[in-house]
Amino acid sequence: MGHQFIDQSVNGINMKVLVAGSGPPLLFVHGFPLNHQMWQAQVERFKNKFTVLVPDLRGFGASEITQGTITMEQHANDLNTLLTQLKIEEPVIFCGLSMGGYIAWEFWKNFPQRLHAFILCDTRSGSDSEEGISNRLKMADLVLNHGPESISASMIPNLISEATQRDHPEIAKRLIEMIESTDREGIAASQRGMAERKDFSDEISDIQIPTLFIVGSEDRLTPPNIMKTMSAQLPHAEYLEVPDAGHMAPMEAPDFVNQAMEEFLASS
Numbered sequence: 001m002g003h004q005f006i007d008q009s010v011n012g013i014n015m016k017v018l019v020a021g022s023g024p025p026l027l028f029v030h031g032f033p034l035n036h037q038m039w040q041a042q043v044e045r046f047k048n049k050f051t052v053l054v055p056d057l058r059g060f061g062a063s064e065i066t067q068g069t070i071t072m073e074q075h076a077n078d079l080n081t082l083l084t085q086l087k088i089e090e091p092v093i094f095c096g097l098s099m100g101g102y103i104a105w106e107f108w109k110n111f112p113q114r115l116h117a118f119i120l121c122d123t124r125s126g127s128d129s130e131e132g133i134s135n136r137l138k139m140a141d142l143v144l145n146h147g148p149e150s151i152s153a154s155m156i157p158n159l160i161s162e163a164t165q166r167d168h169p170e171i172a173k174r175l176i177e178m179i180e181s182t183d184r185e186g187i188a189a190s191q192r193g194m195a196e197r198k199d200f201s202d203e204i205s206d207i208q209i210p211t212l213f214i215v216g217s218e219d220r221l222t223p224p225n226i227m228k229t230m231s232a233q234l235p236h237a238e239y240l241e242v243p244d245a246g247h248m249a250p251m252e253a254p255d256f257v258n259q260a261m262e263e264f265l266a267s268s
């Protein structure tokens, strides 16, 4: 099967999802403020052995937007409904990056029977400090007033490492294009949702499914020490640091990351 970018009616919105390949379901959940395109290298690598499912979350990419606040729980509910609509009954391997990880905790809490394994990249289980929350609300207002162009370029040093910025300017370009093509209301709504997300740090030790944590060694937003600590909390977790990569490790070092994912998938 080739790639299909299909429409699904999900909890009152139209959601777009890329579906490719056949085999066990492998769900990729993008970070903020991006879309399904960030997983391109993983789609190419895994569609031969898996049914790869790559949605644009509510408010991002080609999916419909709802204004106000979109909580991580809402995103998790959308993913559950999407799987139902797609008639996916087999438990999925849930691969999420950053905000995709925040959504993963809610998905696990609400739909544990839907999960086979986790691959969690560049994310954290804790919620935000007062200052973090206030920065998010300021960013939401800035984007609403001035559009995604007001944040795109300044996000790059936090998203990719200095080495990636120097050696792969095309990755910065792709990220800027993704951010600038995102609707301002969609960005603000998920930013507000992240600001009020729950703290899962004391709960993740109950996660029993095999879990692979991946983090860029240069990740400034969710640094390696945070991911290493999470990994030590879970009974069945592996931890991988990606040399010279930043927050967008799967885009910055696709071969290295895909290899690790493949080995993990073969054993779980």
Ligand code: MLT
Pocket (backbone or CB within 6 Å): 030, 031, 032, 033, 097, 098, 099, 100, 194, 221, 247
């Ligand atoms: C992401 O990549 O999804 C963001 O860094 C998440 C966040 O803003 O905490």
